[in-house]
Amino acid sequence: MALHPYSIVQKSQRTVRVDAPQIPEDDGYTWRKYGQKEILGSKFPRIARGATTDIRMDALQGKKLQQLSDDPVSFEITYHGEHTCQLSLENPPVPSSLPELEIAQGDWQPKKRESALKYLKIYD
DNA sequence: ATCATTTGACCCAA
DNA sequence: TTGGGTCAAATGAT
Numbered sequence: 001m002a003l004h005p006y007s008i009v010q011k012s013q014r015t016v017r018v019d020a021p022q023i024p025e026d027d028g029y030t031w032r033k034y035g036q037k038e039i040l041g042s043k044f045p046r047i048a049r050g051a052t053t054d055i056r057m058d059a060l061q062g063k064k065l066q067q068l069s070d071d072p073v074s075f076e077i078t079y080h081g082e083h084t085c086q087l088s089l090e091n092p093p094v095p096s097s098l099p100e101l102e103i104a105q106g107d108w109q110p111k112k113r114e115s116a117l118k119y120l121k122i123y124d
Numbered sequence: 125a126t127c128a129t130t131t132g133a134c135c136c137a138a
Numbered sequence: 139t140t141g142g143g144t145c146a147a148a149t150g151a152t
Contacts (some may be wrong), residue, residue: 033129035144048143 035048 032127034146035142036129036131037142037144040141046142 033047036045037048039046
């Protein structure tokens with residue numbers, strides 16, 4: 001995915017614009033869509049996704065997709081925080097106890113802990 | 125059976 | 139109260 005100019009929006013959050021054939025859906029992580037909303041003044045809905053590649057909660061990461069126009073279709077992707085998970089899927093680290101799951105790195109974390117536990121169960 | 129997506133409901137900050 | 143982010147049950151895909 002050839003990344004095009006990005007601008008720093010906040011600490012640990014950046015927005016990247018790419019053209020349609022370069023939508024970085026395949027950016028090395030598995031994203032799970034968990035929401036879609038119509039945005040006032042926007043022609044296209046905003047899609048919310050979270051990373052599910054790593055069963056550790058501190059590896060969860062938010063990602064939003066916003067389609068900006070539909071002629072030269074471009075998207076705006078906002079990453080929240082940083083991935084802390086390993087890319088290698090062989091031998092994924094398994095949390096031995098639940099309290100470990102309370103730690104969330106970066107400026108994004110799931111709103112409810114139960115939800116994160118659910119994510120965990122899926123991959124447990 | 126496992127895991128992803130859809131979609132209205134729910135929640136909360138502004 | 140409204141707008142927007144997340145929840146979660148049903149549904150789809152494999």
